[in-house]
Amino acid sequence: MIIIDNKKIEELQLCLSERPAIPTPEQDVEFIEIKGRNGSLTKKYGFKDMTYSLTFDFLEDTPFKPAYRKAKLALFNGKKLAFEDDPGIYYKIKSVSVSEAENEIMEFGQFTVEFILAPFAYEETESKIITSQTTLTNPGYESEPLIVVHCTGTGKVYINNKSITIKDINGTMTVDSESMNAYRMDNGRIVNLNHHMIGDFPVLGQGKNVIKFDGDITKLEINPRWRWV
Template identity: 45%
Template sequence: MLDIGIDNQLASDYGICIVGRPVIPTAKQEVEHIEVSGRHGSLTKKGAFKDVPLKIKFNMLEEENIKPLVRRMKAWLMNGKTLYFTDDDVYRKIKHVVVGDIVNEIEEHGEFEVDFKLDPFEYTEDVNLKLTKPGVIYNPGTIESDPKFWIVGNGTFRITIN
């Protein structure tokens, strides 16, 4: 069953479940097309990537009144820094969260939507690699990355980055 994690806690830890599978968001890049007289086609100027909106619908069903759970769950959602799904090994950084009104027709059940504003990029946990002979480090992402190298040792070495 698909679950969502905020920081290191799952939604199921709070007794809430995702309703259906959410849309997989894609960051949109700012692009400017400039028409130049006498030129075939336009000039294209690519800019930064925009934040990613993500809307997720949740429900909860308890054996008692859900209001105390709602208060704990709201604090967890609104103070979160990272978001991930249990069926993937990447996470996104949370910039802002809006918890919608909770439909509460019976005291043990509630449904609500949460709007997340996320950083445009997906991240993986830091991976430490130890190379003792020539090798290649590959970025599995879709755009350039900002890798950090920490090199320790003595003697002569050569590093090529492209």
Template identity: 35%
Template sequence: MYNDIIEAIIDSVSCRSYRLCVVGRPKVPSPNLKYQQHDVYGHNGAYYDKNGYEDVPYTLTFNYLEEPEVGTFKYQMRKIRQWLYKAERLELSDEPDIFYTIKKVEIGDAENDIVEFGYFEVTFTLAPFAKVIENSPLEYTKGTENLEVVFDNRSIINSEPKIILYGSGDCTVYLNSGEAFGFTAIDESITIDSERKLTYKTDSNGAHMNQSAKQSSNAYPELVAGDNTLVVVGAGITKVEIWRNALA
């Protein structure tokens, strides 16, 4: 049973930590498709090409109420603004399995009729879709034989995964009978980050070393919504991890 009081959790910090409450129940954000219009002489109406999705403006109203000894609202607002302007990730307590990526923050003027009380609006510009929270990747152990697995991607549109190959030598990855992704001279591991369009190896200190010269093309794997089939060819690969980056 969900609590009717909604918390906004920004960069893992609840709004309650700043003595803020979200006013009402927030709307559910939905992205709009971007269209390119083509008018053809002699034809009724127009033709439209779908061209991705727009970012989503999303407004939350916060109020603040505290005992005077904690500090005036104006004093606390300085701390609140500092927290909000750095925001990168938004979660809502009634959607515990997803988060939104914040691209921009705009804070409206605050109303402050009483010393210890205030309220204000914050408009976040969010990436078009929320992301499903993954606490751990899909993990598959591989022997010398080819690995073939089918897994579900509970995303509403295609998503850009992060695939980590462990082992050594050459390897080819096939996804959904589509393009082959080849990699040469893998040394311990290689990470294919489709979202960031990066190919790298992570060293013992957590630093990323560019490995793009080891991949056969500039293309990156993409998962479809629903079932996906992954085939990994390469006798020296011992384990595969998949972060699906599913979108909601």
């Protein structure tokens, strides 16, 4: 069954018309023909957003029109799509379009929802506190972690053979590789700290990732955000 933001669709008086397919992203690939070369030159880029459609029926003995209104509200506000038979995994909802409902019979209603999903399946992960050299093993595709750096000056964070410099920070700084933003929350307000970070936003590659730090950094909190294609 489908779960929208931790709410099972049965709670919205809905059921699926048929068992859903598993979303899979398409990679953006460019093939370049070069005269005199055998075969084409292939360039692989990122993955495209996924278009994913589901058709819903209303449960028996459900007042159709009020249930349809409530279902649309939940769907349009939805941020996560998950499957009950795949616990701990979710898809990020980027947008939703809902078709007009078929209502030829008073007690029956059916409609189709087209989701635009980000191109990965994400694991529900928690932050890990790192106080010394640590190895994190990524079981899936390259991930874009969320890192909270605790620092009393300047230091470097190393992930394998790459590093970022945290400069002149007294307190904490959040490095969000997904949004490519470095900041601190101050009484609910986002304080931009991108000018205090030098280097590319870190990623965790598939397999082992050796993580360490130096200088005035005292510890890291890393949410690895494991993801799959």
